[in-house]
Amino acid sequence: MRRNRAIFCVLLLTVFLGFLASLCLGASGLSPRDVLGALLDADRESPASRIFWYVRLPRALAAVLAGAALSTAGMLLQSVLRNPLAAPSVIGINSGAGLCALICMAFFPSFPRLIPFAAFLGACLAAFSVYLLARLTGASRATIVLSGVAVNAIFGAVMDAIVTLIPDAITGRSAFSIGGFANTTLAQLGFAAPLCALALLTALLFGRELGVMELGDDVAHGLGLKVECWRAIFLVAAAMLAGCAVSFAGLLSFVGLIAPHLARLLCRREEHLRMPIAALTGAALCLVCDLLARLLFAPYELPVGVVLSLLGAPFFLYLLLIRRRQSRHDAT
Amino acid sequence: MLAFDRLRAGYSGIEKLHDLSFELSEGKLTAIIGPNGCGKSTLLKCAAKLMEPMGGAILLDGNPLSEYDERERARRVSYMPQSRLVPDTSVRHLVSHGRYPYMGWGRGLNREDREIIDEALRRTGLASYAQRGVRELSGGERQRAYLAMMLAQQAKLMLLDEPTTYLDLSNQFALMKLLRELCAEGRGVAVVMHDLALALESADEVLLMRDGALAAAGSPEAVYKSGAIEAVFNVRIRRAADGKYVFYANE
Numbered sequence: 001m002r003r004n005r006a007i008f009c010v011l012l013l014t015v016f017l018g019f020l021a022s023l024c025l026g027a028s029g030l031s032p033r034d035v036l037g038a039l040l041d042a043d044r045e046s047p048a049s050r051i052f053w054y055v056r057l058p059r060a061l062a063a064v065l066a067g068a069a070l071s072t073a074g075m076l077l078q079s080v081l082r083n084p085l086a087a088p089s090v091i092g093i094n095s096g097a098g099l100c101a102l103i104c105m106a107f108f109p110s111f112p113r114l115i116p117f118a119a120f121l122g123a124c125l126a127a128f129s130v131y132l133l134a135r136l137t138g139a140s141r142a143t144i145v146l147s148g149v150a151v152n153a154i155f156g157a158v159m160d161a162i163v164t165l166i167p168d169a170i171t172g173r174s175a176f177s178i179g180g181f182a183n184t185t186l187a188q189l190g191f192a193a194p195l196c197a198l199a200l201l202t203a204l205l206f207g208r209e210l211g212v213m214e215l216g217d218d219v220a221h222g223l224g225l226k227v228e229c230w231r232a233i234f235l236v237a238a239a240m241l242a243g244c245a246v247s248f249a250g251l252l253s254f255v256g257l258i259a260p261h262l263a264r265l266l267c268r269r270e271e272h273l274r275m276p277i278a279a280l281t282g283a284a285l286c287l288v289c290d291l292l293a294r295l296l297f298a299p300y301e302l303p304v305g306v307v308l309s310l311l312g313a314p315f316f317l318y319l320l321l322i323r324r325r326q327s328r329h330d331a332t
Numbered sequence: 333m334l335a336f337d338r339l340r341a342g343y344s345g346i347e348k349l350h351d352l353s354f355e356l357s358e359g360k361l362t363a364i365i366g367p368n369g370c371g372k373s374t375l376l377k378c379a380a381k382l383m384e385p386m387g388g389a390i391l392l393d394g395n396p397l398s399e400y401d402e403r404e405r406a407r408r409v410s411y412m413p414q415s416r417l418v419p420d421t422s423v424r425h426l427v428s429h430g431r432y433p434y435m436g437w438g439r440g441l442n443r444e445d446r447e448i449i450d451e452a453l454r455r456t457g458l459a460s461y462a463q464r465g466v467r468e469l470s471g472g473e474r475q476r477a478y479l480a481m482m483l484a485q486q487a488k489l490m491l492l493d494e495p496t497t498y499l500d501l502s503n504q505f506a507l508m509k510l511l512r513e514l515c516a517e518g519r520g521v522a523v524v525m526h527d528l529a530l531a532l533e534s535a536d537e538v539l540l541m542r543d544g545a546l547a548a549a550g551s552p553e554a555v556y557k558s559g560a561i562e563a564v565f566n567v568r569i570r571r572a573a574d575g576k577y578v579f580y581a582n583e
Contacts, residue, residue, distance in 0.1 A: 082417070208439040211421065212429050218413040219478075221382050223485065224406025224433040264420060268465060271421050 004273050007266050011280035015064065018287030022060035023052065025291060027299050030056065053186075062184040063286040063304075066249040067259065069196050071282020072203050073241035074256030075263065075275060079210050080234045081131070083144050084319060087257035088123070088242035091148030094253070095155035096126025097239075097246035098176070102159050106169035116192040120243035126151050127239045131231075179252030179305030181290055192244040199240035202233065203275050210234065211271040252286075252305050254312020259285050261319070333358050333393060333520050334379055334409065334489055340387035341378045347386060348374045349544045356489060361515045362522045363531035363552075366541035367565065372524045373414060375541070376491045379522070380411035406433035410487035412478055414494050414524075423469070423477050424462040427452055430484025445484075452483035455510065471498035479507070489520040496527060508534040528565070529577045532556060540564060 024030050030038070030048055038044075038052035070088055077086040077093075088094045100122025104115050133147040159177075162169055203210075209230045212220045217227050245252065262285070263278035286304070289311070293302040335355040342348040348371045356362055356379070364372050377383045378390060381397055390397040392408060400408070410430075419426060430452065431445045441449070453459045456476040461469065466477055475498050482490055492511075496504045508530060511521050515536070525531040531538060532552040540548040540560050548560035555561060556577070562569055568580040 206439075208429075208432065208435065211419070211425070212432055214417065214419045215426075215429065216413070216415075216417040218377075218382060218411070219416055221402070222380055222406065222411035222413070223429060224403035226402050268420065271419075271425060 004267050004270050004277070008273060008277055008280070011266075011277060011284055014284045015280055015287065018284055018291065019060050019064060021291055022063060022287055023056045026051075026056065026294050027301075058184045058186045058189060059181045059290065060287070061186075061189055062181040062248055063290045064283040065189060065193065065196060066181070066245040066252060067255055067282035067284070067286030068200065068279040069241040069245040069282070070252060070255040071259030071263070071278045071285070072200055072275065073238040073245075074282075075260040075278040076203055076210070076234045076238040076241075077127075077256070078260055079214050080231050080238070081134070081144055082214070082216075084261070085145050085257070085316070086148075087254070087260075088238070088245075089251065089253040089256060090316070091130045091144060092126045092151030092155060093123045093130075093239060093242045094246050094251050094256075095152045095159070096122040096124075096129075097243040098122070098251050099155040099159050099162075100125070101243075101247050102162055102169060102176075106162055106166045112187070113191050115188075116195055116244050116247040119247040120195060120240050122155075123239035123243035123246070124236060126155065127235045131235060176250040178303040179250035179308070180293070180303040181249055181286075182301065182303070184248045188248040192247050195240050196244040199237040199244075200279065202237045203241075204279075206230075206233070207272050207275050210275070214271075250305065252308060254308050254316065255282055255286060257319075258308075258312050258315050261315070334397075335391045336375075336379075336388065337391065338388035339375075339378060339385055339390060341374055341383055341385045343374075347544070349378070351388065352544075352546055353388075354539060354546065354549055356520050356522050357537075358488060358520045359515055359518050360520055360536040361511055361534060362520070362537045362539060363535035364522060364524045364539045364541065365526070365528060365531050365561075366547070370541040371544040372541055373493050374544075376411065376493050376522065376524060379489075379491055380409060381405055382411070403433040406485065406487065408487055409489045409491065410482045410485040411491045412482055412493060412495060414497070416474075416478055418467050418474060421466055422463055423458055423466055423480075424449065424453065426466050426477055427458075427462075427480045427484050430481040430486075433485065448486065449484050452480040455483060456480040457506075472500060472503045475499060475507075476503075479510075483514075488518075489522070490514065491522050493524045494526065495523060496525065496530070504530060528561065528569075528579060532577050533575070 023035050024032060028051060030051060034048040035052060038049040041049040044050060044053050074087040078084055097119035100118040101115050104118035108114055129151055130144060130147045134144040209225060212223055212225045213230060220227050259282035260278050263274055263281045267274050267277045289307040290304045293304040293307045296302065333356055336352050339349055339352040340347055364375065366372050378385055392400060427449050428441060431441060453462050456479050458476055458480055466474060469477060475495060495507060499507060515521055535552055538552050538555040539546060540555055542564045547564050548555045548558045556569065566582050568582060570578050572578055
């Protein structure tokens with residue numbers, strides 16, 4: 001108990017320090033005093049203020065919000081689908097969100113406020129498609145991942161077709177597909193944040209239902225949980241989180257896979273702390289990877305999606321390798 | 333308490349249970365026995381409202397089971413399925429899930445809940461394991477942890493599907509002793525069992541099933557004397573002088 005609370009505090013501190021570092025470090029360095037000055041500068045006219053308000057702050061906030069959202073979405077999906085490989089990018093939810101966001105950008109360019117909602121709808125469409133496919137064919141772990149591969153391929157192909165036919169649909173096509181926070185604006189975050197907050201609150205408040213659901217459908221039903229209803233609520237919450245993250249950060253991979261597993265490793269046996277720890281782990285991971293992306297080859301920057309993929313792909317392989325060993329412990 | 337009236341049920345339109353009529357009563361331990369695939373687990377699933385019947389009726393305290401809200405039903409009937417997942421949580425937290433049907437909007441545990449959880453852990457011999465992870469336990473200990481969760485649920489009727497699986501002999505006896513104690517306190521317990529001797533020696537009533545129908549029902553003595561067990565399982569039974577049942581395979 002004490003250990004898990006200590007981990008929670010350390011993560012909170014990491015996010016805070018990472019956020020500060022994200023505000024200060026980059027191609028043009030800002031001292032903490034510059035940051036404080038910019039924060040109090042109402043006119044936002046000085047170079048330091050402009051860097052702070054239009055580059056660093058949106059970027060740091062985007063890293064925190066996307067990390068927390070994708071990690072929580074991954075945790076929800078892994079619990080609801082009872083599949084350790086389920087993550088928004090693996091099972092096609094990010095692609096669904098990306099496709100609908102792209103359609104919105106292509107056909108309704110003057111309505112940027114619609115993008116998070118479109119991404120949410122796309123994420124829902126993908127989540128329920130994968131769930132129904134897996135349910136129809138037996139819902140095994142491999143089926144869910146393979147269904148995700150199919151859904152990813154379909155949505156990816158449609159996205160490519162749209163971008164080819166309507167080249168102006170999106171600026172920075174590769175930045176969108178790899179994912180990153182460099183081009184995020186405060187306005188974009190403002191559109192996505194309320195939906196994100198609602199879904200995060202749902203995940204945090206209904207941890208008991210998620211814990212009961214992790215016992216399996218029959219046991220959960222025996223305890224009086226309306227299993228299908230709660231599964232739908234959590235899938236919608238996961239889709240909202242992933243959709244919001246995609247709407248401003250593009251198709252970021254692996255955050256929703258790595259961070260929940262790190263959270264499970266850090267927080268053993270205490271379900272009620274797992275969700276906040278997952279959210280903080282995701283935020284810390286995105287902040288650290290974004291800092292690495294901008295500092296490793298400074299003054300050149302890597303998209304943060306590249307750093308996350310370099311970390312995430314080996315982690316995914318590791319999970320595949322230990323899957324057999326884990327499955328032996330999954331049922332008594 | 334839970335009455336089945338000409339119950340018919342099955343999967344994908346194929347009927348597995350045919351016109352079953354009987355009642356599970358308070359204060360009685362009912363053993364449900366029968367060969368593999370005869371519908372024992374299907375019967376428990378219907379009783380726990382996990383499956384909708386294809387026909388007939390299930391009445392809980394005189395009212396149709398279908399009319400009960402999920403949480404209201406869970407306060408009256410608890411269910412432990414045959415196979416269970418092993419969550420990455422502590423034993424105490426797992427047992428606390430047994431209080432879910434009673435929780436308010438805050439989903440928190442009050443003092444009474446905590447006392448009930450402590451009592452469930454004590455009765456299942458898991459008090460000293462409370463803070464350990466469920467994944468660190470042996471198969472038998474995990475079984476007891478799930479049973480403790482059921483105890484915390486405090487339902488008047490407990491349905492258990494093959495609870496003696498994974499238990500060694502002494503733990504099987506300990507489990508049946510605990511179930512008998514619960515019956516003595518007024519709870520009804522229905523258990524799907526494969527150990528016929530243990531069923532005949534421990535139960536107040538025996539339901540013998542074959543091909544989705546009742547082959548015999550009544551006291552262990554009556555079911556034994558009916559010869560139905562020998563016919564259904566194709567075995568011979570003798571009762572020894574000490575009251576124990578001995579089974580022989582037919583040549």
